[in-house]
Amino acid sequence: MSKSLSRMERYGNKKKGRQEREDQANAEQTLPSRKEQHPSNKGKLTKIFYNTLIGMFILLLIGLLIWGRRFPMGE
Numbered sequence: 001m002s003k004s005l006s007r008m009e010r011y012g013n014k015k016k017g018r019q020e021r022e023d024q025a026n027a028e029q030t031l032p033s034r035k036e037q038h039p040s041n042k043g044k045l046t047k048i049f050y051n052t053l054i055g056m057f058i059l060l061l062i063g064l065l066i067w068g069r070r071f072p073m074g075e
Contacts, residue, residue, distance in 0.1 A: 031037075
């Protein structure tokens with residue numbers, strides 16, 4: 001007794017095959033997302049901002065220390 005395939009197993013669904021081909025064609029034609037096309041510099045700018053703040057704080061600290069040694073309060 002040989003096992004025979006059903007019509008759907010033999011030939012498949014024609015509509016489904018057509019839909020898959022259309023989906024593949026549409027997938028090839030879609031544009032990349034905005035995030036891929038225009039990457040954000042947010043992380044880079046945040047790092048520059050915080051490093052600038054830390055640098056300014058260190059310069060202020062050094063300036064105040066020099067100023068304090070040059071002009072003591074008691075004199």
